[in-house]
Amino acid sequence: MEKVFTRPHALTDVPLHYCPGCPHGIVHRLVAEVIDELGIEGSTIGVAPVGCSVFAYNYFECDMQEAAHGRAPAVATGIKRVHPDKVVFTYQGDGDLAAIGTAETVHAAARGENITTIFINNAIYGMTGGQMAPTTLLGQVTQTTPYGRDQGRNGNPIRVSEMLATLDGPSYIERVTVDTIPHIKAAKKAIKKAFENQIAGKGFSLIEVVSTCPTNWGMSPTEAFDWMRDNMLPHYPLGVYKDIDAKEEK
Amino acid sequence: MGNKVLMKGNEALAEAAIRAGCKHFFGYPITPQTEVSAYMAKKMPKIGGVFLQAESEVAAINMVYGAGGAGARVMTSSSSPGISLKQEGISYIAGADVPCVIINIVRGGPGLGGIQPAQSDYYQAVKGGGHGDYHLVVLAPSSIQEMVDLTADAFDIGDKYRCPVMIMGDGMLGQMMEPVEFKDTDTASLPEKDWATTGTDMKRKKNIINSLFIEPKDLEDLVLARQKKYDEIEANEVRYETEDIEDADIILVAYGTTARIAKTAMSKAKAKGLKVGIIRPITLWPFPYEAFEKALADGKKKTFLAVEMSMGQMVDDVKIAVNGRADVDFFGRTGGIVPTPNEILNKIEEIAGGDK
Numbered sequence: 001m002e003k004v005f006t007r008p009h010a011l012t013d014v015p016l017h018y019c020p021g022c023p024h025g026i027v028h029r030l031v032a033e034v035i036d037e038l039g040i041e042g043s044t045i046g047v048a049p050v051g052c053s054v055f056a057y058n059y060f061e062c063d064m065q066e067a068a069h070g071r072a073p074a075v076a077t078g079i080k081r082v083h084p085d086k087v088v089f090t091y092q093g094d095g096d097l098a099a100i101g102t103a104e105t106v107h108a109a110a111r112g113e114n115i116t117t118i119f120i121n122n123a124i125y126g127m128t129g130g131q132m133a134p135t136t137l138l139g140q141v142t143q144t145t146p147y148g149r150d151q152g153r154n155g156n157p158i159r160v161s162e163m164l165a166t167l168d169g170p171s172y173i174e175r176v177t178v179d180t181i182p183h184i185k186a187a188k189k190a191i192k193k194a195f196e197n198q199i200a201g202k203g204f205s206l207i208e209v210v211s212t213c214p215t216n217w218g219m220s221p222t223e224a225f226d227w228m229r230d231n232m233l234p235h236y237p238l239g240v241y242k243d244i245d246a247k248e249e250k
Numbered sequence: 251m252g253n254k255v256l257m258k259g260n261e262a263l264a265e266a267a268i269r270a271g272c273k274h275f276f277g278y279p280i281t282p283q284t285e286v287s288a289y290m291a292k293k294m295p296k297i298g299g300v301f302l303q304a305e306s307e308v309a310a311i312n313m314v315y316g317a318g319g320a321g322a323r324v325m326t327s328s329s330s331p332g333i334s335l336k337q338e339g340i341s342y343i344a345g346a347d348v349p350c351v352i353i354n355i356v357r358g359g360p361g362l363g364g365i366q367p368a369q370s371d372y373y374q375a376v377k378g379g380g381h382g383d384y385h386l387v388v389l390a391p392s393s394i395q396e397m398v399d400l401t402a403d404a405f406d407i408g409d410k411y412r413c414p415v416m417i418m419g420d421g422m423l424g425q426m427m428e429p430v431e432f433k434d435t436d437t438a439s440l441p442e443k444d445w446a447t448t449g450t451d452m453k454r455k456k457n458i459i460n461s462l463f464i465e466p467k468d469l470e471d472l473v474l475a476r477q478k479k480y481d482e483i484e485a486n487e488v489r490y491e492t493e494d495i496e497d498a499d500i501i502l503v504a505y506g507t508t509a510r511i512a513k514t515a516m517s518k519a520k521a522k523g524l525k526v527g528i529i530r531p532i533t534l535w536p537f538p539y540e541a542f543e544k545a546l547a548d549g550k551k552k553t554f555l556a557v558e559m560s561m562g563q564m565v566d567d568v569k570i571a572v573n574g575r576a577d578v579d580f581f582g583r584t585g586g587i588v589p590t591p592n593e594i595l596n597k598i599e600e601i602a603g604g605d606k
């Protein structure tokens with residue numbers, strides 16, 4: 001019988017440690033499928049963050065470096081400047097990318113560093129047990145905003161894709177999600193384009209994946225997706241925020 | 251080879267790095283080391299290398315981690331406040347066994363401090379700085395020629411042992427001009443970097459550069475293995491210079507710029523009939539305990555006088571080396587004040603007088 005569904009080669013054959021229903025696993029698979037389809041496993045170097053996806057270095061079959069919290073874009077920059085012909089990507093959560101690593105993110109983007117960044121926005125710090133993230137919504141209850149995130153007390157959530165799209169460096173920024181089959185397909189297409197851009201030497205690409213954290217949101221995986229659709233997508237609308245190709249076509 | 255050129259310390263250091271095969275430099279401007287960056291910015295594009303002005307020292311050291319992990323000979327340079335920011339990255343680099351060279355052209359502190367020469371980062375460089383069980387190999391040149399030679403050696407030591415190496419200079423060394431000669435580099439004997447993230451090419455198992463080991467037993471095993479490496483470094487890489495320690499009553503202990511001034515003080519003291527010698531540590535870690543054993547071998551009563559541009563940091567290691575077998579005294583200026591030979595001489599005479 002023909003096998004119609006197998007593990008992508010670029011995804012290491014080990015059990016992922018993610019909670020059941022956590023979108024991290026879906027996004028890992030999409031990245032691995034793209035690496036397979038582009039035939040770049042042997043020439044790709046990934047950078048894992050600090051956050052729930054810290055063990056990503058065990059999950060991708062390509063060479064990997066584990067970065068300090070927030071520093072993945074700087075680490076990726078170092079690797080890419082040594083191996084400009086190799087494909088370098090980072091995989092980061094919202095605390096990693098948009099709080100402690102904001103400077104590294106903004107400047108890698110501003111330099112137009114020719115790397116690909118996969119950004120998981122689950123509006124919370126998953127790994128440390130559910131504290132406020134820079135993307136936590138106003139009113140959202142977390143361990144460190146027990147009365148809900150308050151604008152005066154806790155500040156406002158950051159829309160990363162919109163913010164980075166104001167820079168001249170990035171070539172491609174799109175916000176996607178992975179709650180439905182069509183959305184997963186669109187997410188994969190975006191991730192693929194982000195890698196293809198790098199191979200074509202177009203510069204910095206970032207795919208923001210609006211995600212969930214069922215465990216720390218205290219919901220079932222399906223409730224979490226419902227909550228995400230009702231609350232996160234209105235604040236973080238899906239779509240392309242920057243695409244230098246589209247500009248060229250005009 | 252064989253050609254002497256007159257160069258400023260910071261520029262000679264940068265040139266030495268390039269000649270040692272360093273094609274990647276990541277830095278952030280800070281006085282008094284900016285000439286290193288400026289030199290790299292000028293030279294790197296011409297030799298197909300990379301000079302990148304990072305957004306911060308934090309980013310720069312993490313670029314170094316990436317580039318070093320990817321197999322390159324890589325360097326960053328900074329001064330005290332910037333080196334503080336690099337400590338996170340240095341700890342990760344040590345924990346992931348990534349070779350690299352870090353330059354600290356030390357200035358006065360704490361805080362923003364000043365921009366004049368100092369040695370008050372000794373603790374930070376030698377006793378940790380970042381978190382965890384690790385060491386930096388710390389090299390302390392006291393002339394521009396030595397700065398050049400040690401820069402080449404720093405890359406070799408880093409590659410040989412897969413560890414970060416720091417060169418500690420000060421603003422005086424960085425700004426001073428002296429004739430230097432560059433030696434040829436030979437890296438043939440160094441191990442291949444088969445651990446680096448260069449892409450598997452589908453020909454080998456993947457390489458992982460990482461400092462996370464969640465199982466305590468795994469982490470302990472790794473730290474123990476690294477300790478063995480440190481033991482080897484302590485056995486093989488200790489460097490120091492001694493002068494007239496054999497029958498000295500007073501032995502000066504000083505490194506870097508301070509050692510030069512201490513030597514002038516020593517000559518003056520000798521002219522006055524005092525028996526003075528000097529130990530000049532070249533490696534601050536590993537500390538040259540051996541030199542103290544030599545000095546103590548005759549069992550005679552003597553005093554070791556640590557002279558530093560700090561409130562006394564290396565003097566702790568002198569005490570450890572001496573271990574109660576002789577008197578240990580200290581003289582230092584700090585905040586960017588360079589001690590004069592006469593100040594040191596006064597201290598020597600005070601000690602000598604006390605002995606009478």
Ligand SMILES: Cc1ncc(C[n+]2csc(CCOP(=O)(O)OP(=O)(O)O)c2C)c(N)n1
Binds near residue numbers: 051052053122127
């Ligand atoms: C310097 C430093 N500060 C804090 C931490 C603790 N820490 C680990 S993961 C994390 C938050 C990660 O959240 P996020 O990036 O949103 O990823 P997620 O876990 O949600 O996937 C924090 C604060 C750390 N490891 N290092």
Ligand code: SF4
Binds near residue numbers: 021022024
């Ligand atoms: S804590 Fe949240 S983000 Fe982390 S694995 Fe579990 S569900 Fe996923």
